Amino acid sequence: MKRERSFAKTMLSAALVCAFGAAAPAFAQTSQTLVIEPDQGFTSIYNLISAAKSTIDMTMYELQDTTAQNLLCTAASNGVKVRVILDVNDEKSNNTSAYDQLKDCGVSVVWAWTKYEATHQKTITIDGATANAQTAIMTANLTSRYYSTTRDFAVIENNATDIAAIEATFAKDYAHDSVTPSDGADLVWSPTNSQTSLLDIINNAKTSLLVENEEMSDSAIVSALEKAAEKGVSVTVVMTNDDNEYSSEFNALTKDGVKISTYPDNDTALYIHAKAIVADYGTSSAVAFVGSENFSSASLTENRELGLTTTNASVLQQLESTMSSDYSGGTPW
Template identity: 45%
Template sequence: MKRLSARRTGVVVAACAAALATAVPSHAADAYSAFAFNLGSSEPTIYSFINSATTSLDMTMYELKDTTAVNDLIAREKAGVKVRVILDREETSTNASAYSALKAAGVGVVYSSSAFTYTHQKTITVNDDESLILTGNLTSEYYPTSRDYGVFDSDLNDVNAIEKVFAADYAHTSITPSDGDNLLWSPTTSESRLLSVINGATTTLDVEEEEFSDSAVVDAIANAAESGVTVRVVLEDPSDYSSEVQKVEDAGATVVGYSSSTGFYIHAKAIVADYGLSTQVVEAGSMNITSNSLEDNRELGIILSDSGVASVIENAFDSDYAGGTPA
């Protein structure tokens, strides 16, 4: 949750903007598709997805401070769509306006359960048949400067698993989440499944993260580098994780970072292993590489071999790596 104490604006570095000119449609023909946040003042790909709801829309969002998104949710409710929203209870100062507006419009909105330190998940599901799993919040003031990703998932086993967890979290009842076909959840499977992605890398491993302190994951990244895998890491501020950065660099990884002076913020949480090979795997989601995120929060991510999703994230990663400052 580092971003909360480091609100940043400014001009995006040109090298990072170049890779993001195109966003995919909200509904792709295949089961999976992805986009990078467009570094503009709004996120029309997300709005389009919200407005595609004709029967139901369920949203879990750590921060919701986007007037367009809130108004779209209200419009869907007024159009007869069953809209339900979970907002993080620790972010009431950020979420209060959205909560009040949604409540007044008759939208089913609740604050999250105290069973989790934070409900840091960022997911939207429409019509019980497609989910959008995000690394970023719907907080419009950060759109121009934040590197974030979204992955559309219409695999019904995944969507059903997401909806079952939503129903339990909305009612503040306990549940052991199913990973469906492609999911990873905190506080249950996220660490073990992240480790499986990292440990499975045979040639390359690209890691893009806002936070970087969980010892098991950092050790696995270092072990991959020591074993001969080409490891590249992009962080928001490497100086915040100097011992962890030193460990992976000593093992042979290269690390670059950004800072407030760049006007560009690495908020993403994504890993690409063995890009372009038959062993390719890509992970993206809400969880940071911290013990709190992996063990105490409600978080959701997705792991795929899909080449389209991998290429979107890898192309943006390459741009960010090229534009970063060596640690």
């Protein structure tokens, strides 16, 4: 590792009988909560795991967090059906200790399908077939050594349509079976719809784009950001400067009016691992993206990844505030 939009959709019980089968459970009210790292710590993620009554389904690119691993084992010992998918193509060496522990304690853990370049998704879903279902869609891996210095986000939600789509895709990925994931209410999947979804956000922006990402090599994304700036959209990018790896992209972006702020890649600086976009903040068309997708061709077209778009006012405000502060704290390119 380098280091809602809910659209007010009615939650009818038949809303997601969909191609995958079971109807989604109905909720009285959908909610989304943003978790901001390193500011808030991972207590809310640990609490989510501990709250499971019947099932936990986790897909994780990298798992090196003894607290999370022990909680998964405790859940399994308490009769919760725990299933975990861990990346193998990139992170087998880092994941083997967790894999062995989980297997020994009764968790149903499998290596990810090698069909994907990497399984870079970071998602935890609990009690998916019940009215108490929740899911965390994260930019962060469960890798505790990075927690104190890394900017990451997670959205914890209970949207029934999203959860049913995530669970159906998880079942196929767990079985190493082909699937075209449902977009649910607002999901952004790789390798199916992520590049189109992210380009739609960028291309449709009218006033502003605020971006954090770990990578900046996908030519379609870079071109779209340049064109947005050229047409008068205020485009702001915050990243870690990893030995000038993206200097050519940064130079092209700034030439077209994009404002870029970077942090040094060292042990004391804030590391920008988040993958997030806030578009048109403060307007009626404001929308944000949070997910595991980096701005690289592999991440968007070859990996298994998951994110979501949201129009939740609280999530938008917190993202905008945090990312704007990050921009101010970095060094202009």
